[in-house]
Amino acid sequence: MLRREGSDVMEKSRIGLSRPHMSGKEQQYINDAFETNWIAPLGPNVDAFEKEIAKKVGTKDAVAVSSGTAAIHLALSLLNITKGDTVFCSTFTFVASANPIVYQGADPVFIDSEPDSWNMSPQALKRALQESVLEGNLPKAVIVVNLYGQSSKMDELLQLCNHYDVPIIEDAAESLGTTYKGKASGTFGKFGIYSFNGNKIITTSGGGMLVSNDEKAMQRARFLASQARDPAPHYEHSVTGYNYRLSNILAGVGRTQLQVLDERVSARRRIYDIYYNRLANLSVIEFMPELEGTKMNRWLTTFILNEEEAGITVTELLAELYSENIEARPVWKPLHMQPLFKGARYYSHGLNDHVAERLFATGICLPSGSGLTSEEQLRVIRCIRDAFFKVDRNKYYLILGKHGV
Numbered sequence: 001m002l003r004r005e006g007s008d009v010m011e012k013s014r015i016g017l018s019r020p021h022m023s024g025k026e027q028q029y030i031n032d033a034f035e036t037n038w039i040a041p042l043g044p045n046v047d048a049f050e051k052e053i054a055k056k057v058g059t060k061d062a063v064a065v066s067s068g069t070a071a072i073h074l075a076l077s078l079l080n081i082t083k084g085d086t087v088f089c090s091t092f093t094f095v096a097s098a099n100p101i102v103y104q105g106a107d108p109v110f111i112d113s114e115p116d117s118w119n120m121s122p123q124a125l126k127r128a129l130q131e132s133v134l135e136g137n138l139p140k141a142v143i144v145v146n147l148y149g150q151s152s153k154m155d156e157l158l159q160l161c162n163h164y165d166v167p168i169i170e171d172a173a174e175s176l177g178t179t180y181k182g183k184a185s186g187t188f189g190k191f192g193i194y195s196f197n198g199n200k201i202i203t204t205s206g207g208g209m210l211v212s213n214d215e216k217a218m219q220r221a222r223f224l225a226s227q228a229r230d231p232a233p234h235y236e237h238s239v240t241g242y243n244y245r246l247s248n249i250l251a252g253v254g255r256t257q258l259q260v261l262d263e264r265v266s267a268r269r270r271i272y273d274i275y276y277n278r279l280a281n282l283s284v285i286e287f288m289p290e291l292e293g294t295k296m297n298r299w300l301t302t303f304i305l306n307e308e309e310a311g312i313t314v315t316e317l318l319a320e321l322y323s324e325n326i327e328a329r330p331v332w333k334p335l336h337m338q339p340l341f342k343g344a345r346y347y348s349h350g351l352n353d354h355v356a357e358r359l360f361a362t363g364i365c366l367p368s369g370s371g372l373t374s375e376e377q378l379r380v381i382r383c384i385r386d387a388f389f390k391v392d393r394n395k396y397y398l399i400l401g402k403h404g405v
């Protein structure tokens with residue numbers, strides 16, 4: 001009896017969406033920084049972390065900063081984006097992708113997703129660019145977001161942007177470790193950004209990275225990110241800078257995390273495979289596809305639910321998961337639907353086809369942290385299957401039957 005109670009408690013232990021996953025070696029780097037008293041901003045870990053990231057993704061340079069958001073903000077500053085300018089941005093993303101546009105006083109225009117990648121729709125971008133030319137208001141940049149570890153259709157998007165000579169900033173906060181046609185995600189635009197926030201594939205507890213092949217721009221990024229101090233013996237300033245550099249301690253954590261990036265990608269892909277193998281036979285579930293020619297990091301396993309056929313809504317399914325102490329989430333709410341961006345322009349995929357809105361209506365993210373144990377994952381899978389089963393046993397067999405068991 002006692003034992004049973006104990007195991008019930010165990011069974012209800014919390015399963016997080018994407019928990020930080022330490023390799024065990026981070027402490028050593030932190031200790032080293034303490035022992036050499038290299039606590040203050042910058043230092044050898046920052047320099048090394050930048051070099052290691054640049055080498056890993058194949059760019060000429062990288063600048064370590066305090067967050068992914070700061071990296072996007074710096075990229076916009078480097079492109080001299082200012083009040084009254086227009087910046088295009090994927091609508092299907094986390095708010096941090098677009099907030100820096102507002103910091104600069106520029107106007108965001110949101111671009112819909114397309115079904116193959118769930119990321120920016122080339123045909124929507126094309127319409128938006130064509131119209132902006134006619135209006136004489138070309139965007140100063142396009143922020144392309146690679147969601148849930150999936151690369152966008154970079155060839156198509158680059159072709160369009162190159163045609164109009166508009167630079168791309170790739171928000172690869174969620175796609176570090178992903179490759180598109182053999183090349184690292186985040187390295188296709190003029191600038192790329194990564195995030196090391198606590199929930200990302202590798203973490204420094206908080207941090208980010210700006211990458212580019214434009215070495216002059218990256219030197220300028222270092223200048224702007226450390227209060228824009230002009231070379232002079234006293235404190236001399238001629239432009240507004242930021243305090244955006246990463247600390248030497250956190251860079252040490254980042255270096256150790258980077259060493260296990262490939263393992264983390266494999267672990268997340270394995271987690272996806274298990275979900276897929278156990279759930280894809282439910283015809284009411286449609287997982288985020290993997291874009292052809294890419295190897296994505298599967299940062300979060302996500303699917304859309306056919307609510308009508310399943311007889312259960314996303315809200316109800318999420319409630320079932322919450323009641324089992326499992327953290328699952330709806331997918332990002334499109335930014336053009338956010339009160340914050342009320343009135344902003346938005347271009348849908350087709351004239352009457354709103355892909356991101358459709359994904360938001362029935363999309364779910366499942367616990368996908370690389371530290372997730374197989375027991376925990378089975379608990380999630382069992383909970384989802386039980387949720388369908390509860391609704392209608394016959395229906396459950398029916399939806400199973402469609403794809404065969």
Ligand SMILES: *Cc1c(COP(=O)(O)O)cnc(C)c1O
Binds near residue numbers: 066171194195197
């Ligand atoms: C996490 C995230 C960011 C912001 O990164 P921070 O390091 O948290 O500032 C930006 N864009 C996307 C898509 C993200 O998921």
